Amino acid sequence: MQDYLSRIVHEIAVSNYRNANGERWYEFMEYLSAEIETLGYSVEVQSWSNESGRIFKNFIVRLIGKSEDTYVLGAHYDSFEDTPGADDNASAVAVLLGVLKSLNPSLVPKYTWEFVFYACEEPPFFGTENMGSYYHASHLNPERIKCMICLEMVGYFSEAKNSQEYPFWALNWWFGNRGNFLLGVSNSASRKEARNVLKALHTCHPSFYKNLLLPFPISGLDWSDHRNYWKFGIPALMLTDTAMFRNKNYHTLGDLPETLNYGKMALLTSDLVAFIKME
Secondary structure (H helix, E strand, C coil): CHHHHHHHHHHHCCCCCCCCCCHHHHHHHHHHHHHHHHCCCCCCCEEECCCCCCEEEEEEEEEEEEEEEEEEEEECCCCCCCCCHHHHHHHHHHHHHHHHHHHCCCCCCEEEEEEEECCCCCCCCCCCCCHHHHHHCCCCCHHHEEEEEEEEEECCCCCCCCCCCCCCCHHHHHHHHCCCCCEEEEEEEHHHHHHHHHHHHHHHCCHHEEEECCCCCCCCHHHCCCCHHHHHCCEEEEEEHHHHHHCCCCCCCCCCHHCCCHHHHHHHHHHHHHHHCCC
């Protein structure tokens, strides 16, 4: 799995390849759709366009479960301007593809699962109704969604002392100063379902996942696609390496494939697969 994840990141973390306003945007969307189909899945496409006629697409794979109650596992695939975006967010795209690769397309899990590759998370779309995740969330029935799990920058890790920073100083006492974990971020309305997801992941690798649920908002808690599910009253959890609070390559040309830890990414992949297969 490490080799597969590395291959995907090296292929897609290329400057200006995944820029939604760039010259190679359509080329990348064709690449992503073809890669999903190569894994044996049918792809559902949500498509829309802006005022100038530029087309954007969400790619959705659906596994119908024994229950109509549904989990959404998603990651945005666009990158910030002309940056390669290895961690942001090729790492999550690779993990999502790795999950699909590890599953059998004929699997009937306990719950229904939607795996979603979102367009348009980065500026100038961020915080607007033009985000791919807003488009997807707005078409769901909130009563049938158990939880949305957002994969946002999941590839950068460090065992070095003081490699981890936080938006709120007290978090250093709770989580430590080494950037060797993934943080689960949820709001109070998502408390129950988010804890269930993290509990399942903890059974695989207890020290790898930490949970952040504060009774008050702080900067960065809604900086990804999970924000749009919160808007529609859908429980949502972000799994992240904490972005700029750890990875100083964030939104720079230095966000390269060589900076990622594919072993850690493979752990996340296998843990998600185990959760999906749980009875």
